[in-house]
Amino acid sequence: xxxxxxxxxxxxxxxxxxxxxxxxxxxxxxxxxxxxxxxxxxxxxxxxxxxxxxxxxxxxxxxxxxxxxxxxxxxxxxxxxxxxxxxxxxxxxxxxxxxxxxxxxxxxxxxxxxxxxxxxxxxxxxxxxxxxxxxxxxxxxxxxxxxxx
Amino acid sequence: xxxxxxxxxxxxxxxxxxxxxxxxxxxxxxxxxxxxxxxxxxxxxxxxxxxxxxxxxxxxxxxxxxxxxxxxxxxxxxxxxxxxxxxxxxxxxxxxxxxxxxxxxxxxxxxxxxxxxxxxxxxxxxxxxxxxxxxxxxxxxxxxxxxxxxxxxxxxxxxxxxxxxxxxxxxxxxx
Amino acid sequence: xxxxxxxxxxxxxxxxxxxxxxxxxxxxxxxxxxxxxxxxxxxxxxxxxxxxxxxxxxxxxxxxxxxxxxxxxxxxxxxxxxxxxxxxxxxxxxxxxxxxxxxxxxxxxxxxxxxxxxxxxxxxxxxxxxxxxxxxxxxxxxxxxxxxxxxxxxxxxxxxxxxxxxxxxxxxxxxxxxxxxxxxxxxxxxxxxxxxxxxxxxxxxxxxxxxxxxxxxxxxxxxxxxxxxxxxxxxxxxxxxxxxxxxxxxxxxxxxxxxxxxxxxxxxxxxxxxxxxxxxxxxxxxxxxxxxxxxxxxxxxxxxxxxxxxxxxxxxxxxxxxxxxxxxxxxxxxxxxxxxxxxxxxxxxxxxxxxxxxxxxxxxxxxxxxxxxxxxxxxxxxxxxxxxxxxxxxxxxxxxxxxxxxxxxxxxxxxxxxxxxxxxxxxxxxxxxxxxxxxxxxxxxxxxxxxxxxxxxxxxxxxxxxxxxxxxxxxxxxxxxxxxxxxxxxxxxxxxxxxxxxxxxxxxxxxxxxxxxxxxxxxxxxxxxxxxxxxxxxxxxxxxxxxxxxxxxxxxxxxxxxxxxxxxxxxxxxxxxxxxxxxxxxxxxxxxxxxxxxxxxxxxxxxxxxxxxxxxxxxxxxxxxxxxxxxxxxxxxxxxxxxxx
Numbered sequence: 001x002x003x004x005x006x007x008x009x010x011x012x013x014x015x016x017x018x019x020x021x022x023x024x025x026x027x028x029x030x031x032x033x034x035x036x037x038x039x040x041x042x043x044x045x046x047x048x049x050x051x052x053x054x055x056x057x058x059x060x061x062x063x064x065x066x067x068x069x070x071x072x073x074x075x076x077x078x079x080x081x082x083x084x085x086x087x088x089x090x091x092x093x094x095x096x097x098x099x100x101x102x103x104x105x106x107x108x109x110x111x112x113x114x115x116x117x118x119x120x121x122x123x124x125x126x127x128x129x130x131x132x133x134x135x136x137x138x139x140x141x142x143x144x145x146x147x148x149x
Numbered sequence: 150x151x152x153x154x155x156x157x158x159x160x161x162x163x164x165x166x167x168x169x170x171x172x173x174x175x176x177x178x179x180x181x182x183x184x185x186x187x188x189x190x191x192x193x194x195x196x197x198x199x200x201x202x203x204x205x206x207x208x209x210x211x212x213x214x215x216x217x218x219x220x221x222x223x224x225x226x227x228x229x230x231x232x233x234x235x236x237x238x239x240x241x242x243x244x245x246x247x248x249x250x251x252x253x254x255x256x257x258x259x260x261x262x263x264x265x266x267x268x269x270x271x272x273x274x275x276x277x278x279x280x281x282x283x284x285x286x287x288x289x290x291x292x293x294x295x296x297x298x299x300x301x302x303x304x305x306x307x308x309x310x311x312x313x314x315x316x317x318x319x320x321x322x323x324x
Numbered sequence: 325x326x327x328x329x330x331x332x333x334x335x336x337x338x339x340x341x342x343x344x345x346x347x348x349x350x351x352x353x354x355x356x357x358x359x360x361x362x363x364x365x366x367x368x369x370x371x372x373x374x375x376x377x378x379x380x381x382x383x384x385x386x387x388x389x390x391x392x393x394x395x396x397x398x399x400x401x402x403x404x405x406x407x408x409x410x411x412x413x414x415x416x417x418x419x420x421x422x423x424x425x426x427x428x429x430x431x432x433x434x435x436x437x438x439x440x441x442x443x444x445x446x447x448x449x450x451x452x453x454x455x456x457x458x459x460x461x462x463x464x465x466x467x468x469x470x471x472x473x474x475x476x477x478x479x480x481x482x483x484x485x486x487x488x489x490x491x492x493x494x495x496x497x498x499x500x501x502x503x504x505x506x507x508x509x510x511x512x513x514x515x516x517x518x519x520x521x522x523x524x525x526x527x528x529x530x531x532x533x534x535x536x537x538x539x540x541x542x543x544x545x546x547x548x549x550x551x552x553x554x555x556x557x558x559x560x561x562x563x564x565x566x567x568x569x570x571x572x573x574x575x576x577x578x579x580x581x582x583x584x585x586x587x588x589x590x591x592x593x594x595x596x597x598x599x600x601x602x603x604x605x606x607x608x609x610x611x612x613x614x615x616x617x618x619x620x621x622x623x624x625x626x627x628x629x630x631x632x633x634x635x636x637x638x639x640x641x642x643x644x645x646x647x648x649x650x651x652x653x654x655x656x657x658x659x660x661x662x663x664x665x666x667x668x669x670x671x672x673x674x675x676x677x678x679x680x681x682x683x684x685x686x687x688x689x690x691x692x693x694x695x696x697x698x699x700x701x702x703x704x705x706x707x708x709x710x711x712x713x714x715x716x717x718x719x720x721x722x723x724x725x726x727x728x729x730x731x732x733x734x735x736x737x738x739x740x741x742x743x744x745x746x747x748x749x750x751x752x753x754x755x756x757x758x759x760x761x762x763x764x765x766x767x768x769x770x771x772x773x774x775x776x777x778x779x780x781x782x783x784x785x786x787x788x789x790x791x792x793x794x795x796x797x798x799x800x801x802x803x804x805x806x807x808x809x810x811x812x813x814x815x816x817x818x819x820x821x822x823x824x825x826x827x828x829x830x831x832x833x834x835x836x837x838x839x840x841x842x843x844x845x846x847x848x849x850x851x852x853x854x855x856x857x858x859x860x861x862x863x864x865x866x867x868x869x870x871x872x873x874x875x876x877x878x879x880x881x882x883x884x885x886x887x888x889x890x891x892x893x894x895x896x897x898x899x900x901x902x903x904x905x906x907x908x909x910x911x912x913x914x915x916x917x918x919x920x921x922x923x924x925x926x927x928x929x930x931x932x933x934x935x936x937x938x939x940x941x942x943x944x945x946x947x948x949x950x951x952x953x954x955x956x957x958x959x960x961x962x963x964x965x966x967x968x969x
Contacts, residue, residue: 070834
């Protein structure tokens, strides 16, 4: 009887751990998952300022402006219908040019500026999120079909 | 009494399988169709990519006859895969215009020497600006353009053998 | 002709796998023992043949044989030799061939070395191993033949992703693959044992060295991969929670749990069903991880021809193997008797806690990795799940886990008292409290998780050596030393992680030649930009000198590289390592005023992360050798005793 008892306890414990992990995961996901927005999404859905989101679109022609400090860059991301001003401090990725696609991780400030912590436009497919699929055009077979796991 | 617990792993795996299988079937939806289908070609004018072929501009694409516009690059492996199909289309009398994306003249010439040159005109789009204006998201892609310069169809990815009849049919309808 | 030789060897290996499976199936069904004897040589032949096939592919890459399609797509003639060789597995087909080659060789190793398992279970194990292999052979031969020719023969190849031209990355995939595929042995063992219902200490002892071996390679692979991402990507981070990284972490978590539960099974004959499940899950995670990355379900795959056939093929294989094993588990495990009992406070209890927490972390990583796919399936929203989620959800559990890790080895098997434990662990607890107090008092910028992590690490570092307390150091078995070193390695890595997270200093400047930048105690001077050239790339290189306090001046040279064949740029970070940390410098773009962006990090004790990883792997290695030696000794003793009678 005891053996059965212990076995059941273990099984239930395992299930509790599993469900607990699932709950913790759902809770954290609700808080921490970055939703992907295009500039028109931002106009439509108006995400809360300060919440981490991901912005994707094209860098508008002629919009890249370097600040005096040499490390901050301002530019406008558009998707054909809406525009979003972005500020980023850091080294821009190689592919970052006017007219190119870009995905930025960051937050909206209360005055509507998107402050990016990270720009993704790197050539390596493993670090290009899927959303960029439609925008990036640098992949080829030798790059895409590689092994980095 | 706890027999059913033993099936939990299998059930969980079943859920995983369903999600992934759905994801595997879906990728087609994630390929971004150009919003330009049904609209006229945007204004552009690209310099010639190689000496042997003339440059390419919007006006060359509204000649009253349906044509293909193929975006390719010498660094792109699927472009090699579709080269025979493009040549086949050329033999079928289709006018094919090329846009070389992010490429150099030497590489393009090399590529065309090796894999054949089905193009009547080739423009070079060094920063893929025109490509983006066309709403193209990758290389290779092929657009079918009708006689008035309106995009009627977009083919994403390399043209396979089985795609050739379909493209010919669309070209015919566009004419 | 060489390519054809490889293909023939591959076909022959596949037929050997079929034969191996048939021998097992018929032998088990009819109970014919003479068939069993044939299975070892067949397994060995399969291993040799598939190894030949793989070596042929490597040879084709070394010779830059441009008549082979795969070589054309992934190599250029002017590439350095090492990258020519690594080009063989730096692509889809080649990596699948590497996978199956390792699997075949592993099967051969079972055939040659495994002497502890009962004959019937061994046959079932080799049969299961062959069954898995058959699917991958079919996949290679039907859907992605690596030896396919190309006609007309091109003059030169297309090149290899420049990011892959790196020593670490050339060796990284094989290391990980040995780990992944090594777990297939545990999987086959579990399937074999479920078929014969022969689960017990003997079985666990036979399986343990294989699990340890695979785990050592996985640990090394993950450590190396983390270091690669750190210095090659130029982002200064050491773990990005990218799907590719998670794909390697998930099997490791499962294997770590398995490693501990198999010990309970071997020593105390407990956790039978659970151990079998973990063995199934561990290899399942290897396959799922590889599948997720390779099939393009989780990463971008637009520009090269997406081949849904390939993805579906692997998915079908996964369904058969994993689904089959789990169904077998559900059907058979009910009739596997459960082993011995234990109290909650005991060594077993701690190991169960370890297993549950590791499984919970595994679940969280798994959910987070697949969640974007799930959301996209349910709605049109696109999301990404990044570091904030993973850190928040796994961090606290991981800290509880390492705290239990400190206590576990100090507990007795079967039954112990909380009081006795507290007695034994008082010094580490005191150290942790003292460290916590000191850190709160003397540092300002630490957030909660790194703070607790750092404090715990102090206690664990000491506690990990506690099993040696009052023991004869020379008579302590080697596997105990292995455990001590591995646990100590966790503490070391933990200090590195906490320190990097809390104390990193970063500066981003636009510098003119001649400018000086201070970061922490470093005086960094930017002198000039010069062009340099390598075998297949050109680069802009910054001449930078760095001086720590009054010490000697070092020259470093971060680069922006441009690769000739693939038209892409990479940043080559310059690193300067001291005993107490690393200076990390990345060169960015220039502006109109002739200034160059420099991004500089000083990362105190960051290297401990990877030293810790190496220690963990070393501990696993020692444990494996110790176990193997002990098994060998016991066998000799038994033989001797029998001879005496």
